[in-house]
Amino acid sequence: MFGIGIPELLVIFVLILLVFGAKRLPEIGGGLGRAIKNFKKATTEPDEIDVTPSSEKKHKDE
Incomplete structure (x- = not known):
């Protein structure tokens, strides 16, 4: 183990x-x-992708 006893x-x-x-x-x-x-979770968890159409985003922001 890495030479450490x-x-x-x-x-x-x-x-x-x-x-x-x-x-x-x-x-x-x-x-x-x-x-x-948290590091292990971040490396195994897929990235979240926002698939909301841009027209819906504009209506929610207003």
């Missing part, structure tokens, strides 16, 4: 814990999880 992961986790603190760690994890979820 258990000892390296533990060191990274301890450094993150020291930098951000135990209270902010769940907050950061939740934000990261939401970001990944």
Whole structure:
């Protein structure tokens, strides 16, 4: 796995814990999880195309 073993992961986790603190760690994890979820959703979701004829758009705007 990218040449990173258990000892390296533990060191990274301890450094993150020291930098951000135990209270902010769940907050950061939740934000990261939401970001990944939204990114995956955006990449798999087809783009929405507006197929409303232009004459109908003009009537709705007025």
